[in-house]
Amino acid sequence: MTNRSGAPVVVGVDGSASALDAVRAATREATARNRPLRVVHAFIWPLIGTPLGPVPGVGPEAGLRNLAEDVIAEAVAEARKISAEVDVTGELVDGSPIPVLLRESRDAALLVLGSRGLGGFAELLVGSAAVQVSARADCPVLVVRGEPRADGPVVVGVDGSALSTEAVGFAFEEAALRGTGLVAVHTWLYPAPVGPGDILPMAYDLDSLIEEEERALAETVAGWSERYPQVPVRQRLVRGAPAPVLVEESAAAQLTVVGGHGRGAWGGLLLGSVSHAVLHHARSPLAIVRHRRDADHG
Ligand SMILES: Nc1ncnc2c1ncn2[C@@H]1O[C@H](COP(=O)(O)OP(=O)(O)O)[C@@H](O)[C@H]1O
Ligand SMILES: [Mg+2]
The missing domain is CATH 3.40.50.620 (HUPs)
Structure with a gap:
């Protein structure tokens, strides 16, 4: 059995507003549980000829890698805004979201996801990554929808x-x-x-x-x-x-x-x-x- 003492709270981000809701909830969980926060963005490197790194003459923001790193940076900044003392790190992990997040769940104290992401059908109440991961994760999964109420049981x-x-x-x-x-x-x-x-x-x-x-x-x-x-x-x-x-x-x-x-x-x-x-x-x-x-x- 994996030893989870000192295990982080992990949050999956994809650049969506829902994932930022998840970041705020995950930051509160990490702070309350006195655990580090790990921000993960799963990213499939495209096999087509899209430039991955900075493109000469196009400016440093071009390239998918930079966009993916922006997703992480935005989430890390959001976490720091919620809690000055949270110990937060971000990582871009190669792979598709479901297997990447399932692998993360093995060593996590808690995995936090948004109920929706960037993709999927507008009619879905909960995105497919969120459904699949909460069905198969090795740790508890918290699926966040919107800004939660602070009162109530x-x-x-x-x-x-x-x-x-x-x-x-x-x-x-x-x-x-x-x-x-x-x-x-x-x-x-x-x-x-x-x-x-x-x-x-x-x-x-x-x-x-x-x-x-x-x-x-x-x-x-x-x-x-x-x-x-x-x-x-x-x-x-x-x-x-x-x-x-x-x-x-x-x-x-x-x-x-x-x-x-x-x-x-x-x-x-x-x-x-x-x-x-x-x-x-x-x-x-x-x-x-x-x-x-x-x-x-x-
Ligand atoms: N590429 C990804 N990397 C990390 N986390 C992700 C990724 N894609 C989705 N997630 C997480 O799963 C949540 C739900 O997204 P998803 O199930 O993909 O919904 P949708 O089908 O609407 O895109 C997101 O808010 C985010 O927390
Ligand atoms: Mg998605």
Whole structure:
């Protein structure tokens, strides 16, 4: 397992306004976590005869390499504007964005991306690099959309799976760093048919079902709550489908956190259906927690 102590917060930039939103969020994360900030721009060197370096007689700004370096310089300057003390470095990395960012995630404490970039279709709510990377990264990924609200709780979706427990841990850490409270949301739909032809029991004890769900939620939260006693926690048991409930809760949140997949994950499905829906529709920045981070991450 990679040792992540001293690992940087990494932000991917592509020259878009959304990536600059990500830079501001990443700078706050790096400062709060007391970690270095690493700005990365993935750049595919074109194979056609476009001049890469400065072109004689055209001025020093010409050439794609210089444009790509400007993207980094702009992001580094933005980070320094947000925080004078942040330890920030920028690097132009050869390659296409998805593999480059996935490689970065191996050694990062956190990877921060904008929800949109320069390319893609205007109709997309979240760009393809952001979707692919948050589905496959080796560290938590924070997808930023616009300027986030500074108030409101951290909201986390809980489904009782191992990954959602990881997500709860990450959410507690974020709430502690931000000095805010945590809302742990668990939705339930029982009893409901889970497949075609399912027959519901004629009678069921609704109260004991609710009690059971409440107990499961409390159990997931309890261990982390002991570790972060300063974080006030509210447990919300909501009857409904998870994605719409989480999207609604995200509207008042300063950050929403989900696991990369849940109890219902099919083999091969990289991002669970709830994570996928919330990634596209969340109304706050969204953190997707996929892998257990190293125990030693301080
Ligand atoms: N070439 C790149 N290098 C580094 N990060 C990138 C690159 N392209 C995109 N990103 C990151 O991913 C985010 C989302 O971009 P992307 O998924 O490509 O959206 P779109 O499809 O709208 O271009 C960007 O805001 C940026 O953080
Ligand atoms: Mg793009």
